[in-house]
Structure formats: structure tokens, C-alpha cells
Amino acid sequence: MSFKMVAGLLVAAGMATVVHAGVKGTQGVVVDSTNREAYGVMADARSDSSSLSRITIVVEVAPSFTFAAVVFTDATGNSAQCYTMNASQIQWLASLDNDAYIDVTWDTTGECTTITTENDSAFSPKEP
Amino acid sequence: MRNAVVLALVAGGLVAGYVAGSHGDRARSVTTPAVVAAHGATETRIIHTGADESELRAMIRDELARAPAVRAAPPEPEPSAQAQAAFETARSLVASRIDAGSWREADRDALRSAIATLSHDQFEQIMSSLFPALNDGRLKLTFRGAAV
Numbered sequence: 001m002s003f004k005m006v007a008g009l010l011v012a013a014g015m016a017t018v019v020h021a022g023v024k025g026t027q028g029v030v031v032d033s034t035n036r037e038a039y040g041v042m043a044d045a046r047s048d049s050s051s052l053s054r055i056t057i058v059v060e061v062a063p064s065f066t067f068a069a070v071v072f073t074d075a076t077g078n079s080a081q082c083y084t085m086n087a088s089q090i091q092w093l094a095s096l097d098n099d100a101y102i103d104v105t106w107d108t109t110g111e112c113t114t115i116t117t118e119n120d121s122a123f124s125p126k127e128p
Numbered sequence: 129m130r131n132a133v134v135l136a137l138v139a140g141g142l143v144a145g146y147v148a149g150s151h152g153d154r155a156r157s158v159t160t161p162a163v164v165a166a167h168g169a170t171e172t173r174i175i176h177t178g179a180d181e182s183e184l185r186a187m188i189r190d191e192l193a194r195a196p197a198v199r200a201a202p203p204e205p206e207p208s209a210q211a212q213a214a215f216e217t218a219r220s221l222v223a224s225r226i227d228a229g230s231w232r233e234a235d236r237d238a239l240r241s242a243i244a245t246l247s248h249d250q251f252e253q254i255m256s257s258l259f260p261a262l263n264d265g266r267l268k269l270t271f272r273g274a275a276v
Binding site: 036054058062065071081111 | 211243244248251252255256258259260262272274276
């Protein structure tokens with residue numbers, strides 16, 4: 001009896017279940033302009049039902065400087081962005097996992113003050 | 129606390145040198161593993177020399193006076209004429225777009241062309257003008273993606 005036949009019989013008998021256990025969570029893009037903070041999970045920004053949600057990280061290396069910018073756009077189109085010329089922050093952003101959670105705060109000049117990232121098994125991987 | 133530790137390290141080093149130079153026969157040193165562990169390769173010694181506090185202070189003053197002055201980071205060189213022209217272009221672009229209230233993809237591309245030759249300080253000036261305007265709504269992005 002082939003594997004397919006066994007599997008088919010188990011499914012038919014209600015004996016085969018696909019288990020997706022483990023903690024799962026989602027965090028869409030949040031832009032809090034009042035407190036100058038934005039955050040979200042990259043994968044959840046992509047899978048959001050809104051066509052506007054997005055998190056973008058740009059790193060540019062120019063002859064005299066290197067900088068990075070992080071841009072958040074929430075489901076309603078509100079956006080916020082901050083930039084950094086801090087080498088440690090730039091390195092951190094450049095190496096960020098593509099499905100990570102990212103939280104940034106910025107000052108009145110638009111410069112990122114804190115950048116918090118988190119990788120968690122609860123986060124979804126990006127899907128098409 | 130950090131200053132205190134640094135002072136202790138300086139004092140330790142100076143006293144060690146002082147003792148080794150002229151009072152070695154009277155010295156007894158004790159290595160402090162905790163401090164060594166906290167400061168990596170720096171070894172700190174506590175020396176019992178018999179010198180009183182005022183003598184120690186005098187030794188530290190003398191040693192510091194002989195130490196080379198701590199040099200500040202060199203100032204950024206004057207921007208080239210090309211960088212200055214690019215800076216004026218970028219500054220003018222951002223100012224005019226803030227007046228217009230929108231930041232278009234063509235503006236981003238123009239800014240990208242200009243900023244490549246900017247100095248670090250010039251770039252920071254442009255960004256600290258552009259980003260607050262984007263975040264407080266004076267500038268509306270008319271395209272998706274990064275403004276720069």
C-alpha cells in the first residue's frame with residue numbers, strides 16, 4: 001500500500017490532522033506621530049489587507065557618509081520615517097531579518113533615537 | 129563611578145611606576161582579579177607605598193601634566209565647491225517642496241543625485257529639514273516608498 005493510499009484512508013477516517021501549534025501573533029504597522037514612534041512586523045505589513053501597509057528600510061553609502069532611513073506606512077496611509085547616520089544603527093538595520101518586528105522612535109529633527117528589533121517564532125514569514 | 133574607576137586606574141598605574149622607579153624595595157602589590165576582569169587586559173595594582181594622600185595627588189598632577197594632551201577629533205574639512213553647489217541645490221529643492229506641500233518621486237530622484245557629493249554635516253542639515261516636514265504633514269509623499 002502506497003503512502004498516498006494510507007494518507008487518503010487516514011484523512012477519510014478523520015484520523016489525520018494537520019497540527020499548527022505554537023504561539024502566533026501579528027502586528028500590523030502602527031504610526032504614532034504624537035509620540036514619534038512607529039512599529040510593526042515586516043511580514044504582517046505585507047500580508048495586511050490594506051494595499052498601503054509597508055515598512056521600508058533604505059541604506060545608502062555615499063562617498064562622505066552612510067545613512068539609513070526607515071519608513072512606515074499604516075493601513076490608512078499614514079506614514080512616518082526617520083533617518084540615522086549612526087554606524088551601529090545602520091549596521092543593525094542592514095542586517096535585519098526580513099520578517100522581523102521593528103520599532104523606531106525619532107526626535108524633532110527626524111533622526112532615529114531608538115531602533116528596537118525582535119525576531120520571534122510567533123511572527124509569520126512573508127507570504128506572496 | 130566610571131570616573132572613580134578611571135582615577136583609580138590612573139593612580140594605580142602612576143603609583144606602580146613611582147614605586148618601581150624609586151621605592152621598589154618597600155612596595156607590595158596585590159592584583160585585583162575583579163578589576164582585571166572588568167577591564168579586559170588592563171591590570172590594576174594596589175600599591176602600598178606609605179605615601180599620603182597629598183603626595184599621591186601631587187604624583188597624579190605631575191603625571192597628567194607630562195601626558196600628551198587629548199586631542200579633539202579633527203573638524204570636518206571644508207566642503208568642496210562641488211559639494212557646496214550640491215548642498216545649495218538640495219536645500220533649495222527641499223525648501224521649495226515644503227512650500228508646495230508635496231514630495232514627488234522626481235524630487236526624491238533629484239535629491240538623491242545631489243546628496244551623493246554632500247559632506248556628512250551638509251547631509252544631516254538637509255535630512256533634518258526634510259524629515260520633520262514629512263512627519264508633521266507639511267510635506268505629503270505622492271509615491272510609495274522612502275523619501276530619500
